[in-house]
Amino acid sequence: xxxxxxxxxxxxxxxxxxxxxxxxxxxxxxxxxxxxxxxxxxxxxxxxxxxxxxxxxxxxxxxxxxxxxxxxxxxxxxxxxxxxxxxxxxxxxxxxxxxxxxxxxxxxxx
Amino acid sequence: xxxxxxxxxxxxxxxxxxxxxxxxxxxxxxxxxxxxxxxxxxxxxxxxxxxxxxxxxxxxxxxxxxxxxxxxxxxxxxxxxxxxxxxxxxxxxxxxxxxxxxxxxxxxxx
Numbered sequence: 001x002x003x004x005x006x007x008x009x010x011x012x013x014x015x016x017x018x019x020x021x022x023x024x025x026x027x028x029x030x031x032x033x034x035x036x037x038x039x040x041x042x043x044x045x046x047x048x049x050x051x052x053x054x055x056x057x058x059x060x061x062x063x064x065x066x067x068x069x070x071x072x073x074x075x076x077x078x079x080x081x082x083x084x085x086x087x088x089x090x091x092x093x094x095x096x097x098x099x100x101x102x103x104x105x106x107x108x109x110x
Numbered sequence: 111x112x113x114x115x116x117x118x119x120x121x122x123x124x125x126x127x128x129x130x131x132x133x134x135x136x137x138x139x140x141x142x143x144x145x146x147x148x149x150x151x152x153x154x155x156x157x158x159x160x161x162x163x164x165x166x167x168x169x170x171x172x173x174x175x176x177x178x179x180x181x182x183x184x185x186x187x188x189x190x191x192x193x194x195x196x197x198x199x200x201x202x203x204x205x206x207x208x209x210x211x212x213x214x215x216x217x218x219x220x
Contacts, residue, residue, distance in 0.1 A: 005183065007117055009142035032119035032179060034144060049194060053205065056198040068198040069142060073115065079185045084159060088166040088178040095163065 001039040011066040015059040111149040115183045121176040125169040
């Protein structure tokens with residue numbers, strides 16, 4: 001199993017939804033609206049790439065459609081664990097800072 | 111220098127543009143509408159995190175704003191080189207497949 005970070009830039013709503021549900025079907029975890037993460041076996045990766053290519057090719061282009069781009073990065077577990085995540089919700093700034101052992105979360109209430 | 115993959119999920123147009131121009135100012139390369147990649151020194155990373163927190167905190171919330179989330183992944187060079195990238199433009203499906211030595215691009219004209 002290898003860990004993958006998958007990001008996509010897709011303007012067509014139908015295509016974007018189909019890509020998201022495909023990634024979900026492969027057991028990947030949604031970490032942002034247009035980003036998933038998770039482990040895949042080599043044969044699953046190959047099958048996923050085939051599925052993505054099929055969707056990008058077959059869903060009809062829309063008027064004014066800008067881009068269809070999917071990027072799949074194999075990353076080590078330490079890249080996930082060592083990430084920095086900053087979010088702001090309900091007046092609270094949250095910062096997660098991973099390190100080599102475990103992450104710590106800090107919540108700043110404004 | 112460490113390589114970072116930075117992805118953001120931001121619904122507020124003003125904030126998203128400010129985040130993008132900040133990442134550009136740090137010399138990072140835009141690889142998708144909401145994703146940048148590039149090398150940073152440790153002190154630059156720290157300064158960038160401060161800048162992002164400031165923006166997330168200070169740009170006023172809009173009516174119906176959904177999310178403000180930024181994730182920064184430290185990745186090894188091999189993750190960038192070993193990526194798979196699939197895109198579709200002007201009736202052409204492009205597939206880039208990296209490997210441990212160099213990437214190869216395949217263009218499929220439909």
